[in-house]
Amino acid sequence: MHFYCEKCKKEYPMNTMSYKCKCGGFFRIYRNPDDKYSDDISIGATKTDLLPIKIDNMTFLLKMENLQPTGSFKDRGACTMINELYQLGIERIAEDSSGNAGAAIAAYAAAAGIECTIFVPQGISKKRIEQIKGYGAKIRRVKGGRMDTCRKVKENLAGAYYASHVYNPLFNEGMKAMAYEIYHQLENRVPEYIFMPVGNGTLLLGLYYGFMEIGRLPHLVAVQSTKCAPLYEAFYGLPESEKGFTIAEAIRIGKPFRLQEMLEALRNSQGDVIAVEDEEILKAKEYLGHHGIYIEPTSAAALAGALHVFRHGKPDNYRVVIPLTGTGFKS
Numbered sequence: 442m443h444f445y446c447e448k449c450k451k452e453y454p455m456n457t458m459s460y461k462c463k464c465g466g467f468f469r470i471y472r473n474p475d476d477k478y479s480d481d482i483s484i485g486a487t488k489t490d491l492l493p494i495k496i497d498n499m500t501f502l503l504k505m506e507n508l509q510p511t512g513s514f515k516d517r518g519a520c521t522m523i524n525e526l527y528q529l530g531i532e533r534i535a536e537d538s539s540g541n542a543g544a545a546i547a548a549y550a551a552a553a554g555i556e557c558t559i560f561v562p563q564g565i566s567k568k569r570i571e572q573i574k575g576y577g578a579k580i581r582r583v584k585g586g587r588m589d590t591c592r593k594v595k596e597n598l599a600g601a602y603y604a605s606h607v608y609n610p611l612f613n614e615g616m617k618a619m620a621y622e623i624y625h626q627l628e629n630r631v632p633e634y635i636f637m638p639v640g641n642g643t644l645l646l647g648l649y650y651g652f653m654e655i656g657r658l659p660h661l662v663a664v665q666s667t668k669c670a671p672l673y674e675a676f677y678g679l680p681e682s683e684k685g686f687t688i689a690e691a692i693r694i695g696k697p698f699r700l701q702e703m704l705e706a707l708r709n710s711q712g713d714v715i716a717v718e719d720e721e722i723l724k725a726k727e728y729l730g731h732h733g734i735y736i737e738p739t740s741a742a743a744l745a746g747a748l749h750v751f752r753h754g755k756p757d758n759y760r761v762v763i764p765l766t767g768t769g770f771k772s
């Protein structure tokens with residue numbers, strides 16, 4: 442197994458201290474069919490239920506990623522990435538995150554005995570910071586938003602391996618497992634639609650590459666907040682708008698790096714992007730809460746998007762999967 446540049450195809454070993462190719466291209470992974478990812482480091486199962494729920498006479502399938510060990514779907518990527526970094530003998534890592542990826546990486550790093558520093562932007566909830574600290578990771582608070590935090594970590598790596606959930610393709614490899622899991626839970630069938638919140642595109646790209654391997658794509662529908670919708674604007678060729686403050690903090694990403702790749706995933710899957718109002722997000726969060734499911738606002742955005750698209754009803758034979766990306770306990 443090794444990394445290679447998606448643009449110029451130059452090869453890099455997986456313990457490279459570069460997070461991108463010298464030409465500016467992102468890394469992808471080359472893997473032989475018999476190369477397996479190690480799973481020595483574990484903090485509990487990463488498999489989650491696919492729960493049917495009826496709303497307005499329509500059935501949706503909720504992928505309960507809010508029940509992952511650290512409370513979000515990011516455990517999948519962290520599990521694969523940290524297991525490989527452990528095998529490679531990496532001793533010190535740094536990462537930037539608005540909370541969920543930071544917690545997942547901090548937890549797995551703790552289990553692997555890897556020293557971990559998480560850079561976080563101002564304004565993320567206290568509970569998220571407490572959780573990351575609870576895993577023994579160091580916190581570096583950065584003035585400004587999510588993009589400033591990303592710049593800061595790159596300038597201050599000081600010899601640490603940049604274990605980025607955005608740049609490192611090992612993280613993406615872990616996310617692909619969700620596609621296989623959904624496929625098996627539907628008795629080896631691909632759902633018609635998957636609605637998901639999209640910020641940096643971790644979930645969208647993970648599912649896209651996973652279903653590509655399986656051989657058939659569901660319609661992938663990205664959901665963003667009207668207050669921060671760079672993918673929506675790019676998909677529909679709209680001018681870039683000023684990015685505002687949405688309650689969906691995990692998708693408050695003004696300039697996602699993998700925008701082109703995300704557009705490709707949407708177009709190849711004949712998907713779409715929906716932008717929803719914060720009020721719709723809160724309504725969806727409340728609806729699920731009142732049915733016993735407590736999630737963060739970002740997760741509720743996906744349901745809000747699905748209810749928007751199917752506001753006049755949904756054909757019964759459409760299997761619509763909605764990953765609930767994170768728990769409500771830390772927002």
Ligand SMILES: [Zn+2]
Nearest residue numbers: 446449462464
């Ligand atoms: Zn290159």
